[in-house]
Amino acid sequence: MNQTNYYQVNLNANQLYEVYQTELPKVRVYLDAEIAFVRDRLRGTECVLELGAGYGRIMKELAPFCSFIYGIEISEGSAVFGSEYLHSQGAANTHMVIMDAHNIKPNVFDTGFNIVLCMQNALSSMKVEPLSYISKIMSMLCNEGRAYISTYSEKFWEHRLEWFQEQASKGLLGKIDLWQTKNGTIVCEDGFKSITHSREQLEEMGELCGYPYEIHEVNESSIFLVISKIHRE
Ligand SMILES: C[S@@+](CC[C@H](N)C(=O)[O-])C[C@H]1O[C@@H](n2cnc3c(N)ncnc32)[C@H](O)[C@@H]1O
Secondary structure (H helix, E strand, O other): OOHHHHHHHOOOHHHHHHHHOOOOHHHHHHHHHHHHHHHOOOOOOOEEEEEOOOOOHHHHHHHHHOOEEEEEEOOHHHHHHHHHHHHHOOOOOEEEEEOOHHHOOHHHOOOOEEEEEEOOOHHHHOOOOHHHHHHHHHHHEEEEEEEEEEEEOHHHHHHHHHHHHHHHHOOOOOOEOOOOOEOOEEEEOOOOEEOOOOHHHHHHHHHHHOOOEEEEEEOOOEEEEEEEOOOOO
8 A cells, every 4th residue: 555545544634633642752842843943934924835734733833823824635534634623723724625736736726825835754655756746846836935845854763763653552553564664764564654855865856956945954853945936047
């Protein structure tokens, strides 16, 4: 089973919510720091799009700091759960759309975006060819808009593994296959596989995308590729 299917069939809605209800302090700090990195760079006026938005965890946190935030999510279960979650949290300036990020229909949105997000390793879970995907992301941005793409830092490996073991112990994932789990890839006995992109791979994407970019390591737990839609002279 590929990973997209896993998120659609197994790890969606309430199960996905449970993934993020972690008891592990380092993981909680990682998740908060990743959101804070973007939040601290918002002015309050931006129209934001999150790709692979899950149940709206990040949307809810960023909504008070931007004008409007849309989320695209392939899993109908997560998107429906997410719409209810966002409503219950009073996040009125949000809207969750059931859509495959491989096949974004721009006419659904009546605006270009100032910010496009693909966070918490969602780029890996989408199984895309990164460069063509980044060019799609850039086409959704207004001039001078920014894309934020984040993956795990290699320094966070032990904590990431501990988090996945916690998920397996809650029955959200199959047992971790410790023999095959290495070099940034977590493999479960039920076929689930979580890969990630390294800092070097993000740098390469930045070099090849044709726009100015920056790489930031946050809290020794996530790595951000930030691309600005500014045309080089
Ligand atoms: C690791 S989760 C992250 C969820 C959310 N960004 C968060 O941090 O709370 C990745 C999400 O991407 C979604 N996803 C995977 N492939 C997708 C695709 N092709 N289009 C839209 N969403 C997708 C999955 O269903 C899953 O909810």
